[in-house]
Amino acid sequence: MKIKTIKSIQEVYDLLQNDFKSNLLLKDKYFYFIDTLIKHRVDKKAKYFSSKNFKKTFGDNTYKAMVNYFIAKGIIERFYNYQGGKFGYYKYKLLISAKNLINYQITSQSFIKTIDYFNNTNYQSLLDFEKQVLHNIEQLQLSSEFDIPRLYMSKSKNTGRLFHTITNMPKIQRHNLKHVDDFRLVEIDAKNAQLVMLSHLFNDDEVFNDAVYSGKFYEILASEMGIDISDDNKRGEFKRKFFNSILFNENTLVVANSKYGVAFKKLFPKTFHHLIEMQVDKSRATELQRTESNLFINNITKDLVESGYFVIPIHDAFIIKHEDIDKVQKIINDNCYSILGRLITMSITEFCPTPLCGYATYNNLRKKEEEREDNRQEGLYVVQSEQGVGQNNNTIVKNEKIALVTDAIKTLMAENQKITIRKIQELSGVAKATVEKHYKGVMVEINKINNDVVEKPNW
Structure with a gap:
C-alpha cells in the first residue's frame, strides 16, 4: 500500500483524529489542506490560494465544509x-x-492518486488552455491490448514544448485511442515542421522554401543522394540521419563534410550557409523547437481551445475530432499566414476506423474512482453554515446547481449564442465537472418545453 507523509501541527492532529476517526478519506484531505498552508508559510503572512485548484483537489462541497x-x-x-x-x-x-x-x-489510495495527479501534471503552473488540453487527454481511452501509461504533463522552459502522456506514446497505440463519447478522432500533422521553422528563421532561400512548403523536401534530397525512401521505414531512417548530420549537429565540420551536408549544400546553398554561420552558443534544435512551440502551442492550440474545439497537441501535430477538420484547418491556416506568411502542408490520419478495432474493451487514461469513498463512510463533520454544505447526498445544493446551469443555457439560447460547456460554466459559476454531468439532462428538459433542437456544444 502506498503511503504519503506530510506535515501537521499537534493541535490540529488531536482535533482531526477526534472529529474524523471513522472517515479516513476526509481526515486525509483535511490534513493535506493544513500541510499545504504550512508549506506556503501562511502562519507568517496571509497568502492567496486558487479556489479552483482547491475544489479540484478536495471536491467542491468538501472544500467549502473544510474551510x-x-x-x-x-x-x-x-x-x-x-x-x-x-x-x-x-x-x-x-x-x-x-x-x-x-x-x-496519508493512506487513502484514491486521494494519493489525486495528489500524484497534480504533481505529475504540474497543474498549478499550467495556463488555462493547457489545463483544457489535460482535460481532453483525460477523455481518451486505450484498447486493453496495451498497458495504460502514466498521466502527466510538463512544459519545457527552454523550448516551450508541451510534453504529456500522448507525446511519447508509440503510433500503434496512439492511433488506437478512442474518445470516451465515441467521437471519431484524427491526427492532423504538419509536414516538414522543423524545416518550416528553419525557413522562417531566415526566409531568403526561395528554392529551399518551395521544397519545404511543398512537403517534398525529403524526396528531393533523397533523389539527389540516390537513396530510396519509398516506404515508411526507409523514410524514417533517412530523416533521422539527416537531422543528426545536418539540422541538430553542432559540429560544423560534420555538417559540411557528411554526404547529407554535401547534397544539402548543392541543392540549397543559401540555407546551408546560414546553418554553418549560426552562433555556436545557440542550439539549432532549441531555436527551431522554440519557434515551433510559439506557432503550434501558444497560437494554434490556444486559439482552438478558446474556440471550443477538442484538441491535443503533439508538438507539430494535433489530435482533433473528425467532424472539426475543416474548421480546425482554417484556424491553422490563419495562424500560419499570420506568423509564417505561408501555409503548411498537413496530413491527416484517422484513428480506429472501426469502433473497437477488433478489441473488446477500452480503459480510461485517467482511472476515476468507481465510487466516492466519502459517500461510503460515516462520521462526516458538519458545520452549521449554509444549509446542506458538507453533508452527503446533498440534494439541495445539487438542485441549486442544476437551476444555475439551466438559467445559463436559457440565457445563451435567448441571445442566440453558441452553447458550450465553457460558456455555461462562466455564466453559472458552477464547476466544469458539474456542468458536464448535468448538461444533457437539462437540455432534454428545456427541449421538452420549447420543442426546439439546440446545437450540441463542442466538448
Whole structure:
C-alpha cells in the first residue's frame, strides 16, 4: 500500500483524529489542506490560494465544509480582497504556530492518486488552455491490448514544448485511442515542421522554401543522394540521419563534410550557409523547437481551445475530432499566414476506423474512482453554515446547481449564442465537472418545453 507523509501541527492532529476517526478519506484531505498552508508559510503572512485548484483537489462541497470547519475552530482566517473593477479573491492565514511540526501519513489510495495527479501534471503552473488540453487527454481511452501509461504533463522552459502522456506514446497505440463519447478522432500533422521553422528563421532561400512548403523536401534530397525512401521505414531512417548530420549537429565540420551536408549544400546553398554561420552558443534544435512551440502551442492550440474545439497537441501535430477538420484547418491556416506568411502542408490520419478495432474493451487514461469513498463512510463533520454544505447526498445544493446551469443555457439560447460547456460554466459559476454531468439532462428538459433542437456544444 502506498503511503504519503506530510506535515501537521499537534493541535490540529488531536482535533482531526477526534472529529474524523471513522472517515479516513476526509481526515486525509483535511490534513493535506493544513500541510499545504504550512508549506506556503501562511502562519507568517496571509497568502492567496486558487479556489479552483482547491475544489479540484478536495471536491467542491468538501472544500467549502473544510474551510468553514477550520474557521469555526479558530485554526485559520480567510480574508476577501476586492480589486476595483475586477474579481475579488481570498487570502488565508494560519492562526496557530507552525514551529513544532509532526508527521502524518496519508493512506487513502484514491486521494494519493489525486495528489500524484497534480504533481505529475504540474497543474498549478499550467495556463488555462493547457489545463483544457489535460482535460481532453483525460477523455481518451486505450484498447486493453496495451498497458495504460502514466498521466502527466510538463512544459519545457527552454523550448516551450508541451510534453504529456500522448507525446511519447508509440503510433500503434496512439492511433488506437478512442474518445470516451465515441467521437471519431484524427491526427492532423504538419509536414516538414522543423524545416518550416528553419525557413522562417531566415526566409531568403526561395528554392529551399518551395521544397519545404511543398512537403517534398525529403524526396528531393533523397533523389539527389540516390537513396530510396519509398516506404515508411526507409523514410524514417533517412530523416533521422539527416537531422543528426545536418539540422541538430553542432559540429560544423560534420555538417559540411557528411554526404547529407554535401547534397544539402548543392541543392540549397543559401540555407546551408546560414546553418554553418549560426552562433555556436545557440542550439539549432532549441531555436527551431522554440519557434515551433510559439506557432503550434501558444497560437494554434490556444486559439482552438478558446474556440471550443477538442484538441491535443503533439508538438507539430494535433489530435482533433473528425467532424472539426475543416474548421480546425482554417484556424491553422490563419495562424500560419499570420506568423509564417505561408501555409503548411498537413496530413491527416484517422484513428480506429472501426469502433473497437477488433478489441473488446477500452480503459480510461485517467482511472476515476468507481465510487466516492466519502459517500461510503460515516462520521462526516458538519458545520452549521449554509444549509446542506458538507453533508452527503446533498440534494439541495445539487438542485441549486442544476437551476444555475439551466438559467445559463436559457440565457445563451435567448441571445442566440453558441452553447458550450465553457460558456455555461462562466455564466453559472458552477464547476466544469458539474456542468458536464448535468448538461444533457437539462437540455432534454428545456427541449421538452420549447420543442426546439439546440446545437450540441463542442466538448
